[in-house]
Amino acid sequence: MNLRLELPPFVFNVQSSVDFVEKNLNTMYPDSILQNQQKPADYYVSLEKVNGLRKFIRPQASFRFDALEPFKPLPLNHAFASLEWGMNYVVANQSLEYVILHSGIVAKENSAVLLPGPPGSGKSTLTAYLSGRDEWRLLSDEMALILPGTTKVQPFVRPICLKNKSVELVKRWYPDAKFSTTAKNTHKGDVVHFCPSDHSWQNRDKLATVKAIVFPRYDQQVDLEITQLNQNQGFMQLAQNAVNLNLHGQIGFDTIVNLIENCAIFEVVYNNVESVKNFLEQDVL
Amino acid sequence: MKNALITHTKIITILHNVSICCEFTEQDWETAIRVLRHDGLLARTSFQLEKQGLVNNLPHYAQKHLSNAAKLAEKQQSSVVYECNQITKSTNKTSTKFYLLKGAAYVFCHNNTSLGRTFGDIDLLVDKSQISRIEGTLLLHGWLHDDLDDYDNTYYRQWAHEIPPLKHASRGSVIDLHHNLVPPVSGRAPKIELFTENAIACDDFYVLRPAAMTLHSIVHLFFNEEFPHGLRDLNDIHLLITQYESDSFWQDIYTLATTSGFTVELYLACRYSQRFFQTNIPEKITIKLEETRTNRLSILFWDFIFSRVLDTKHPMYATWTKSFAIFIALVRGHYLKMPLPILIRHGLHKSYRELVRLFLGKSFFSKEETPR
Incomplete structure (x- = not known):
């Protein structure tokens, strides 16, 4: 999957072959954003499975900003959350217009x-x-x-990043809203994104x-x-x-x-x- | 849907003729920005465009990324100046001369190469007799060594031209403290005075005179096994030569290369700087250097390696011959730096450790913490 997300004020090019990352992107971002845009991408990011033995034993995924890998790989289950955090990291470090x-x-x-x-x-x-x-x-x-x-x-x-108990609260306030799959036991606890x-x-x-x-x-x-x-x-x-x-x-x-x-x-x-x-x-x- | 990439020649052209950017489409820019950012050359491009007054005609998209890169580079340089001042403050009672090398030197003498030059470590050269005293002072002021295993420590202390890197415990700045330009174990370490004579005072530091500064950058690039920033480093050399060239500069650098035994490196630098960036090298010098190199075979070998390892490292332009050239260059560089018996020992040791790490985990060799 290779998507171009126009998320004002930035355009991201997102690549991932992890199926639930794609599924989450489709739930979390409205169609108007997912439609292929012609604008040049500000930042290329990707989230891919780690190759080698790690494909089979406790699989991991790693985030990349273009060709750089700024973090250590995380459990595959954290893939979508890592992608969201990675995008924040790129903006925080690269965009000095704000x-x-x-x-x-x-x-x-x-x-x-x-x-x-x-x-x-x-x-x-x-x-x-x-x-x-x-x-x-x-x-x-x-x-x-x-x-x-x-x-x-x-x-x-x-998407808003919700942790632990707040997930239940938000689900109660907004029962019709869309939620991502859960990333369990991250450094922030159990994490769910909320559209x-x-x-x-x-x-x-x-x-x-x-x-x-x-x-x-x-x-x-x-x-x-x-x-x-x-x-x-x-x-x-x-x-x-x-x-x-x-x-x-x-x-x-x-x-x-x-x-x-x-x-x-x-x-x-x-x-x-x-x-x-x-x-x-x-x-x- | 793969769009046609901007040719790789065009990207190289930016580095000696920045006005080529004016004809870029937004799609060209997208690729160029990724590549230049990856090779540490985006900020330099930004400054070159600015210098020629070309920025305002560019698409907003390009301006935004160029200006961000320039800001990041400026910030990096101002923190290097700050760190250098901390070094002199910490060591103010010593009468040692500190020579800045490479990036930090360019910044302190404000030459063209410094514009948008990004770098991490501060390279310092001091007299060998002063090393342990300076190291002690820096240790006291918070620059500490990372945990090194005994092998690596011995490697640095016995064979290398520098001591293990010193990293500041709170600010994270890294100092590489040198006493020579290449490892003495290679048998190629020059008499350092050849390089430091007529050094130029800049604030509390010294920088090498133009010919020595340029030749050091050349030696650092070509007498080496790894080329992670090959394109940037070759472009540094192009900019240094372009700024400093004069009859006396060429006279000085040629003599220095001859007396210090680095004519091959000077030859390679001129050859590839000219090939990549059309650097103006006087014919006199080219002919003199060619005379020292008559072996056609080694020239073919070098062309194969250096046309690739000095090229962009962005994966978009990766080829298998490039990966192969990088590997060959790694072997060649090690062979230059170490006599064969030591090289074999070094190679065996490193592969043994890699194997153990592969099977037993990355932290197998981490020193155990003493229980409290």
Whole structure:
């Protein structure tokens, strides 16, 4: 299989002979993206079985960025997840036309909320929930592509990576949605990808403006606790989530400062996603 | 649906006549960018286009990738300058002269070859008598050796022209500390003063004078067994010659090659640089060099190897003769570097280890951690 995926703002050429990778790509990406495009590909990636003895004993698959193999091979069962992560890796390391923040990002119409957080903070779960609500859309669950020197964000709509217990939650919220096969026992736990809403896909080319930065933290004991952060606190936390800040130098720094100066910044501890949504809609946007 | 690839000659042409890019279609660009990125030449192409004011006419797709590559290379170079300054800071009480070699040298003397040149390790040359003192100081300042097994350690210490690489524990920068240009075990190590005399001071470092810098790059490429960046390294030589050429440069490099015993390497460099990039080599020099090489057979042998191993390594342009040439070059390079008895021992040792790794797993030889 050789597919050309036009995933604004990038075009990927994806090659794989692993059958369930192809199946997952067909479930996770809408037809409009899978139709053969004539645009030149920005990045060639592939996911192939490791040859030799490993074809038979505990089979493995390895990700390639063009001819390079940046990671060690992983169990075959992780193939689709590795492909998704590999694509993120390529963008994070190669595309300097954006200041990239490791963060979930969703938008209500064109007003975007950054949701940066460490693994386990519930960032992806919250992103998945918000992205499917009325008038809301997904921009990205992993990387916010900020246009340098502005507060504008380029969507990079892709399947959302859900881990462990959050899979059940999201299935309950969105029973009709499409899910990938499970990659068991990855370094992030059991991982399932979730296909974002049609509305998100339809608007995958439409820029949004970042209006708020919310550092989420899931805590079973706390219904909703909101703390407004000052600019210093916000800056330090946001800079830690910047993927390619060192590559951008001054303009990268200025972009983060500009975001901090133009956004409301909160830390939100929650156990109920709906109350976070209400807070965002009523008090922030 | 395989689209016709842009010819491989066109890709080589970019490296000496960048204006050829102006006629590229988007599809040509797609291939060219993959190949140039793979061979570490995308950033250099970007700077060459910029220098000639050709960037603005290119398709947006090409501009985007060229500018990203240029930014990555600039960042890499600024961190090399930073690391070099850390080295002098750490060793400021020593009066040793540090000579920068290859990539880092190009960057410090801001020559044309430095534009968009990407590289990982910092190659330093110091006087042999100073090596262990400098090594000690660098170790104290966080540049540590990777775990090496006893064989590899002995290999470096007894036979090589450098000590095992030093990697900074937190920043990851790698220093290759040299005391000569080629392994003494080869019997070809030159008197190093021939190369370091008239070195040029750049900040706290020295770089070799143009002829010595060029000849070192030549020796490094042709007196070697592996050519992972063959095309880039040959293009370095083309750019060095093009920038520095003058009567006195050719006089100097020819004399230096003769006294240090590297005329063959100089001959090969001129031959292939001219063949790949139409480098301007004075006829006088070509004739003098040809005189030293009369054996038609060895020229045929070299042409077979070097026209292939110096070519792009992107799998799109892979052929079985290229793989074969790479293998032959590997054997030739080892044979140049080691006397036969040592080479046989080395070969046996390496194949034994590869076999064990194949059957017993990759970590079989990793040193056991001491239990705490």
